[in-house]
Amino acid sequence: xxxxxxxxxxxxxxxxxxxxxxxxxxxxxxxxxxxxxxxxxxxxxxxxxxxxxxxxxxxxxxxxxxxxxxxxxxxxxxxxxxxxxxxxxxxxxxxxxxxxxxxxxxxxxxxxxxxxxxxxxxxxxxxxxxxxxxxxxxxxxxxxxxxxxxxxxxxxxxxxxxxxxxxxxxxxxxxxxxxxxxxxxxxxxxxxxxxxxxxxxxxxxxxxxxxxxxxxxxxxxxxxxxxxxxxxxxxxxxxxxxxxxxxxxxxxxxxxxxxxxxxxxxxxxxxxxxxxxxxxxxxxxxxxxxxxxxxxxxxxxxxxxxxxxxxxxxxxxxxxxxxxxxxxxxxxxxxxxxxxxxxxxxxxxxxxxxxxxxxxxxxxxxxxxxxxxxxxxxxxxxxxxxxxxxxxxxxxxxxxxxxxxxxxxxxxxxxxxxxxxxxxxxxxxxxxxxxxxxxxxxxxxxxxxxxxxxxxxxxxxxxxxxxxxxxxxxxxxxxxxxxxxxxxxxxxxxxxxxxxxxxxxxxxxxxxxxxxxxxxxxxxxxxxxxxxxxxxxxxxxxxxxxxxxxxxxxxxxxxxxxxxxxxxxxxxxxxxxxxxxxxxxxxxxxxxxxxxxxxxxxxxxxxxxxxxxxxxxxxxxxxxxxxxxxxxxxxxxxxxxxxxxxxxxxxxxxxxxxxxxxxxxxx
Ligand code: ATP
Ligand code: MG
Numbered sequence: 001x002x003x004x005x006x007x008x009x010x011x012x013x014x015x016x017x018x019x020x021x022x023x024x025x026x027x028x029x030x031x032x033x034x035x036x037x038x039x040x041x042x043x044x045x046x047x048x049x050x051x052x053x054x055x056x057x058x059x060x061x062x063x064x065x066x067x068x069x070x071x072x073x074x075x076x077x078x079x080x081x082x083x084x085x086x087x088x089x090x091x092x093x094x095x096x097x098x099x100x101x102x103x104x105x106x107x108x109x110x111x112x113x114x115x116x117x118x119x120x121x122x123x124x125x126x127x128x129x130x131x132x133x134x135x136x137x138x139x140x141x142x143x144x145x146x147x148x149x150x151x152x153x154x155x156x157x158x159x160x161x162x163x164x165x166x167x168x169x170x171x172x173x174x175x176x177x178x179x180x181x182x183x184x185x186x187x188x189x190x191x192x193x194x195x196x197x198x199x200x201x202x203x204x205x206x207x208x209x210x211x212x213x214x215x216x217x218x219x220x221x222x223x224x225x226x227x228x229x230x231x232x233x234x235x236x237x238x239x240x241x242x243x244x245x246x247x248x249x250x251x252x253x254x255x256x257x258x259x260x261x262x263x264x265x266x267x268x269x270x271x272x273x274x275x276x277x278x279x280x281x282x283x284x285x286x287x288x289x290x291x292x293x294x295x296x297x298x299x300x301x302x303x304x305x306x307x308x309x310x311x312x313x314x315x316x317x318x319x320x321x322x323x324x325x326x327x328x329x330x331x332x333x334x335x336x337x338x339x340x341x342x343x344x345x346x347x348x349x350x351x352x353x354x355x356x357x358x359x360x361x362x363x364x365x366x367x368x369x370x371x372x373x374x375x376x377x378x379x380x381x382x383x384x385x386x387x388x389x390x391x392x393x394x395x396x397x398x399x400x401x402x403x404x405x406x407x408x409x410x411x412x413x414x415x416x417x418x419x420x421x422x423x424x425x426x427x428x429x430x431x432x433x434x435x436x437x438x439x440x441x442x443x444x445x446x447x448x449x450x451x452x453x454x455x456x457x458x459x460x461x462x463x464x465x466x467x468x469x470x471x472x473x474x475x476x477x478x479x480x481x482x483x484x485x486x487x488x489x490x491x492x493x494x495x496x497x498x499x500x501x502x503x504x505x506x507x508x509x510x511x512x513x514x515x516x517x518x519x520x521x522x523x524x525x526x527x528x529x530x531x532x533x534x535x536x537x538x539x540x541x542x543x544x545x546x547x548x549x550x551x552x553x554x555x556x557x558x559x560x561x562x563x564x565x566x567x568x569x570x571x572x573x574x575x576x577x578x579x580x581x582x583x584x585x586x587x588x589x590x591x592x593x594x595x596x597x598x599x600x601x602x603x604x605x606x607x608x609x610x611x612x613x614x615x616x617x618x619x620x621x622x623x624x625x626x627x628x629x630x631x632x633x634x635x636x637x638x639x640x641x642x643x644x645x646x647x648x649x650x651x652x653x654x655x656x657x658x659x660x661x662x663x664x665x666x667x
Pocket of ligand 1: 010011012015030031032033034035036037038039242245276277278539540541542
């Protein structure tokens with residue numbers, strides 16, 4: 001009895017209603033931080049505790065494995081060990097589980113396997129893979145699969161589509177022959193299984209008495225169909241979501257799934273939660289203001305009992321200053337007693353982590369990157385650094401091996417063995433051994449060509465500035481070409497970002513600067529660390545303090561996206577997700593200029609900032625308030641006369657400035 005109360009006692013009336021209503025389909029439609037995930041978790045615990053279903057009759061679909069793990073753990077805490085038999089997992093893991101139970105044990109092809117297979121097919125079909133890249137076929141096939149378009153259904157309107165049709169058909173045949181599935185196929189195979197085999201469909205729809213889906217706004221068409229097939233009118237589907245947080249449209253998520261839920265599942269109740277338990281009202285105000293600018297949404301407003309949120313929108317001169325600002329604020333917060341793991345730094349694109357990492361390392365603040373690697377540990381960065389090291393010391397064999405393997409270039413393991421043997425017998429370096437092999441004609445013409453191309457990197461003149469050297473390395477080595485061919489623009493962006501590190505005038509001091517930053521490993525041991533991640537990776541999470549950096553036009557909204565991917569409303573939802581991760585402190589920053597190699601490029605504040613600024617601008621300043629000015633630095637307001645402030649700047653002394661000065665922000 002006590003336990004049962006515990007499950008529903010701490011919920012508000014709407015949440016409780018959602019937990020107690022177990023005889024019809026349910027859609028919980030509510031904004032960020034309103035307790036959707038919590039309600040779902042408590043609802044499952046309640047159902048089990050009341051004996052409305054056995055654990056194995058519960059299916060819960062989450063967006064990430066981490067979210068599934070957390071949900072299991074929380075249900076376990078509420079009701080104990082019986083939680084372990086539930087089917088809680090991502091769409092992919094649950095689909096795979098069903099396939100395995102039904103006797104299919106497919107090999108799973110990751111994106112690399114997929115690409116290799118496509119390459120083979122292109123060769124077979126005599127298609128020029130320079131003109132039509134394997135990556136282009138992969139992504140087109142993936143989006144066709146999201147629409148459940150089969151090769152035979154594909155309408156051909158262009159030469160590419162003509163090729164696509166035959167590549168797609170052969171691709172599917174090869175997968176089937178190899179008993180393999182790619183990532184998209186996993187769900188399609190289950191859909192096929194359920195559609196073609198009524199017995200299996202019945203078995204699972206009878207088994208799962210309750211089906212739950214978190215983050216429903218980010219489901220795509222096959223995922224929708226999967227759930228629809230498991231539904232048999234006598235089991236119950238309960239979805240929770242927030243259309244304002246739909247941020248995976250670029251991967252085929254359909255906001256429409258959530259908007260049409262009540263038509264799809266008859267006998268459906270919609271419950272709205274409006275109270276937010278996460279963020280202070282001040283933070284919600286700007287989140288509400290921002291998202292109200294979107295057209296494709298249902299009107300809702302969030303409110304909170306918490307007040308006292310601190311919001312700072314800060315303009316800094318450069319991205320280095322911005323990163324320094326973040327590090328300094330974190331240090332201050334730590335002194336005030338904030339736990340580092342309650343602080344997150346969020347950014348739009350992965351490469352942006354670099355400057356932040358550098359500042360955190362300088363300030364000895366431990367950090368963890370979620371969902372990606374630390375900048376200096378990313379493959380392409382290590383590869384380019386290896387080339388740079390070779391230019392300084394051609395006999396560095398470790399760098400040699402790393403660089404020669406940076407991308408496929410016709411030098412395989414066997415050939416490397418040959419070089420290595422020559423090296424041993426001559427008692428010299430890989431570099432010298434390579435030259436010797438060519439000189440003594442101990443290589444085949446093909447090997448000679450490949451090796452010579454690699455060795456031509458060593459001819460680069462190192463007296464140039466380092467950004468130019470990097471450009472030449474990726475050009476001459478063929479790395480750039482390879483990344484472009486595989487559409488790997490994230491990696492190219494990371495390499496471009498490397499050009500903004502260290503002293504560019506001198507290669508050796510550049511490498512020295514990098515090595516100073518590379519002691520980060522020792523910090524990793526510490527549990528208490530700040531978390532860095534892209535906004536996409538922050539979905540569903542919460543932190544007491546959130547920094548959103550680089551909120552500038554071009555970066556956010558991100559105009560590097562392909563035209564059909566750039567959807568301003570989706571970018572705005574992404575900013576909404578970022579803001580609503582914060583409980584108490586929210587720092588939003590943007591730099592006036594960003595380094596691009598040797599030059600600086602001016603950047604404008606994001607349009608989203610202008611949209612929310614009107615909301616915070618009217619905060620009147622008073623004596624004692626701390627401010628930051630993008631020219632004069634930090635200061636304290638000494639007095640105010642109408643619009644005119646007298647401020648004592650710690651580095652620039654006393655100055656008079658207007659309250660509405662565009663360079664001014666509140667700290
Ligand atoms: P998001 O849209 O970001 O996924 P959400 O709607 O899933 O958010 P939760 O993560 O479930 O929200 O809850 C947000 C926070 O509010 C959590 O810390 C949760 O414990 C707390 N919370 C939710 N409901 C209540 C409640 N009734 N009483 C106290 N705290 C609550
Ligand atoms: Mg949630």
